[in-house]
Amino acid sequence: MSRPYRRRLPFNLALTVSAPYITPMSHSKFKDNFPNTLWSALSRGALLKCPRCSQGRLFQSYLKPVHNCSNCDKKWDTVRADLAPAWASMTLSAHVIVVVYHFFFFDAPIANWITTSALIAIAALISLLSLPSFKGLFMALVWWNRMEAQQG
Template sequence: MAHPQEARTAEPERMLGLAMRRGAMGRCPNCGEARLFTGYLKVKDHCPNCGEAFHHHRADDGPAYVTILIVSHIAVAVMLSVYTIYRPSSEVMIAIFLGGSLVASLILLPIIKGAFVGLQWAKRMHGFGQGGEDRPNEP
């Protein structure tokens, strides 16, 4: 009987950086060809190109937390600088930074979610390590 650690080393290594980059670009972390999302944030159940299953991903609230963290840190630094240099009114500050934060969040959220799915795939987390038994296109 093979030791569980030996079974893991027999599987081909998945490159973390490449998988996260592919996911961030909205592509399948395995093949990099097909689209990862069916809509704005809905991840496809399977890759139509290579058949990799994505239905078991667990990118729940993590992408939202990271998006908020990034956008808020940048917005606060820029807001402080703009206020110190130009001293605009409160209404102008609220309008500009509320709109800017909203747009930045909407742009970053699918990028970060795709990177999360790529991370989980590369690290064989949450069902991504079953060796392809979920692939519908393979006999």
């Protein structure tokens, strides 16, 4: 006898398929792709794919989420990441910049304005490249914990 489909929650409260807001769609292709763990949902979001089905795109442009997933029809308008992705990308770029400065520019006989300009350019590039992945990751986290905004 097979076990009923359960979605694992971060706080170990198992809810069965009788709850309509947790139930995956009825067709089998969606049940196969539904994430079983938080980590799989986070990795799907970080790869800019729909955390729910991993087939559709999460963004229609650089940081603008799609209205509905093209595969599972999940509404991504209500899932907001706010400022967490910006803080995460700035933290990542700051840590990288400290390492780059320490190993490459600390004792280099280069003018200070060149060093500063290079570090600013590297920090901006890292922040801009990592921002969409962090936003997808935080949108997946918000969706997994069911903290979506309510439509009035």
